[in-house]
Amino acid sequence: MNDVRFPEGFVWGAATAAYQIEGAARDDGRGESIWDTFSRTPGKVFAGHTGDVACDHYHRYADDVALMAELGLAAYRFSVAWPRIRPDGTGPVNPRGLDFYDRLTDALLDRGIDPIVTLYHWDLPQTLQDRGGWTSRETAEHFADYALAVHARLGDRIRTWTTLNEPWCSAYLGYGNGVHAPGEQDAGAAFRAVHHLLLGHGLAARALRAAGARTVGITLNPADVAPADPASAADAAAVRLVDGLQNRIFLDPLTGAGYPADVLEHVARMVEPTFVRDGDEKIIAAPLDLLGINYYSPTYVAGRPDGAGSSAYPGTEQAVEFLPATGPVSDMGWQIEPAGLTRLLVRIAADYPGLPLMITENGGAFPDDGRSPAADAAGRIHDADRIAYLDGHLRAAHEAISRGVDLRGYLVWSLLDNFEWAEGYRKRFGIVHVDYLNQRRTPKSSARWYQEVISRNGL
């Protein structure tokens, strides 16, 4: 295959999230989050796994940062755990929680690694959930206050701030189908959550900028939605509906166009959108310097009156059939299709022009743990399928750049094997293997391959 070179200054990095790697669930005054509650609820997470210990990154961050430096990462995206900073969501700031991110930030900067902060990667303080969580408007206001508290401590050193990670998941999986914390199953609650998450983003973005933050963004997981039959009008309508629920419901208001009329009409069939108040859309449209894109897999749909729909997309029953994966899949069962990433980036750049983009997550789960045949006698882990996945998606990203997309960087998901939400530790996304019995880190072949990609700025 042809050589592929990325633009000068293209940012190479890796991403993680607090609850998935930190552990130390009770250290230094950390409060409870909805994922603590959820993971302890029988039947919610595979084999009752929790994030109590995870990768113990809270205590091992210095070694992990040294490993990042060895791999040549230019950037590291991590999330701050709200319950460490404000243990009950609203009350006084807990300085010991901030101390951890202070140490982590300094360790990264010492090694020349640019920290990219995500303020909310799903670990809402449980006390706020007890008051309604994201279905409640006050959560949006508390989020902005918390964001400012983090900025007050780290703002002198952190350049890039992203507010939310994948609000689609927080809202639809957390409140719609209950697969994620807090586990509610109510379409109306899901849409309230969408709005309050966006409002929280807007309030936080405005506050951060006023406090001096220079680069403020948000990370979404927009879908590349494609029709089963490109010639079918019914399939095109299904694409439009799913695109509305996953893409336009976020991207349109974020970029100043307000909620799309067809989406509001769809929502109104399930819940009266009285929670959208005058002026909210203006707040949500706070200027964005960066849009983070997380992409793993494409979505194919058909329009069918008897379609099963999906509980993750309220109101798609009896309208949409989500097609099963065809061709190769990852260990998540997600279809592997790099071309979907090109299509998605090109589409977002075309429909929402002027927004610098960054791939804030992309990667694959493959069953490459040290006990599988993938490890050789010396214990090295040859994750050829992950390398193929990453290679394909980097080529797809490069293709988007050559078609004019303003793509600034690529952050692999994930640096470490970690707690994969409802799947617990059984799904491994890391380019670095973690042995959960002794917390030993072993870079997989993909890590060494990525190191090479970074040093060549290409493939």
Ligand code: FCB
């Ligand atoms: C994304 C999440 C991330 C990780 C990957 C596999 O939806 O943002 O935390 O779980 O999926």
